[in-house]
Amino acid sequence: MGASKLDIYTPEINDMATIAKVFAHPARVAILQYISKQEGCICNDIVDEIGLSQPTISQHLKVINEAGLLKGNFVGKSICYCLNINRFQEFQELFNSFFNKTKSNCC
Amino acid sequence: MGASKLDIYTPEINDMATIAKVFAHPARVAILQYISKQEGCICNDIVDEIGLSQPTISQHLKVINEAGLLKGNFVGKSICYCLNINRFQEFQELFNSFFNKTKSNCC
DNA sequence: TTTTATCATCGTAATATTGCAATATTACAT
DNA sequence: ATGTAATATTGCAATATTACGATGATAAAA
Numbered sequence: 001m002g003a004s005k006l007d008i009y010t011p012e013i014n015d016m017a018t019i020a021k022v023f024a025h026p027a028r029v030a031i032l033q034y035i036s037k038q039e040g041c042i043c044n045d046i047v048d049e050i051g052l053s054q055p056t057i058s059q060h061l062k063v064i065n066e067a068g069l070l071k072g073n074f075v076g077k078s079i080c081y082c083l084n085i086n087r088f089q090e091f092q093e094l095f096n097s098f099f100n101k102t103k104s105n106c107c
Numbered sequence: 108m109g110a111s112k113l114d115i116y117t118p119e120i121n122d123m124a125t126i127a128k129v130f131a132h133p134a135r136v137a138i139l140q141y142i143s144k145q146e147g148c149i150c151n152d153i154v155d156e157i158g159l160s161q162p163t164i165s166q167h168l169k170v171i172n173e174a175g176l177l178k179g180n181f182v183g184k185s186i187c188y189c190l191n192i193n194r195f196q197e198f199q200e201l202f203n204s205f206f207n208k209t210k211s212n213c214c
Numbered sequence: 215t216t217t218t219a220t221c222a223t224c225g226t227a228a229t230a231t232t233g234c235a236a237t238a239t240t241a242c243a244t
Numbered sequence: 245a246t247g248t249a250a251t252a253t254t255g256c257a258a259t260a261t262t263a264c265g266a267t268g269a270t271a272a273a274a
Contacts (some may be wrong), residue, residue, distance in 0.1 A: 023127035092206040099199040
């Protein structure tokens with residue numbers, strides 16, 4: 001096949017995988033890191049910074065946005081992309097919860 | 108294309124993405140969770156538990172193993188797969204470091 | 215109004231991932 | 245040695261992802 005069998009897992013497991021996917025591409029990690037460094041941010045800045053084409057960056061931003069990690073303020077013709085800190089924090093807590101639950105004594 | 112341009116990112120960013128990829132598939136999340144629940148664990152148990160074929164599970168285990176997250180003790184003809192807690196802890200710390208660095212004031 | 219700048223979407227090619235059947239390998243028991 | 249159980253590898257089909265050029269949409273500027 002090629003498609004993941006999502007229906008055989010618990011929602012928690014699927015959520016974890018979905019969240020991890022956001023960070024599973026270096027461009028998205030780089031974008032998140034870059035946005036966080038700026039006061040505000042414009043998509044074209046990201047294009048210059050990362051070195052991928054504008055459509056590709058836009059596509060990655062869409063993935064990040066669909067995960068709820070962005071807040072976009074429209075400023076004229078540009079868009080000021082910002083990190084949604086609350087959601088980001090939520091992700092961190094989910095990760096830590098998973099890590100802490102999974103760590104256990106074994107062998 | 109279809110291939111990620113790995114050479115344009117810092118090693119830290121690529122590492123982060125590589126680690127996240129391990130958790131970016133629900134089967135692997137489920138496998139990790141299951142292994143951590145057992146005292147030890149045998150591949151065939153995982154096959155029964157998760158509901159994917161033996162080759163598919165074996166393939167996912169390989170990905171997890173290549174990330175350094177497994178310790179395998181051969182027990183007779185079976186393999187006792189165990190979580191490499193140290194490495195797992197290391198992953199957690201890397202994630203937290205990334206999250207903490209990225210959280211910043213914006214907009 | 216026309217131009218220009220910025221960002222999104224569409225279409226498409228290249229590559230990666232997922233999943234399984236078939237087969238190979240490994241280790242033990244007989 | 246032979247058989248058997250457990251796991252790994254291979255090969256392949258289906259699907260997903262990545263990347264970019266071309267094209268749209270929108271809003272400020274000229």
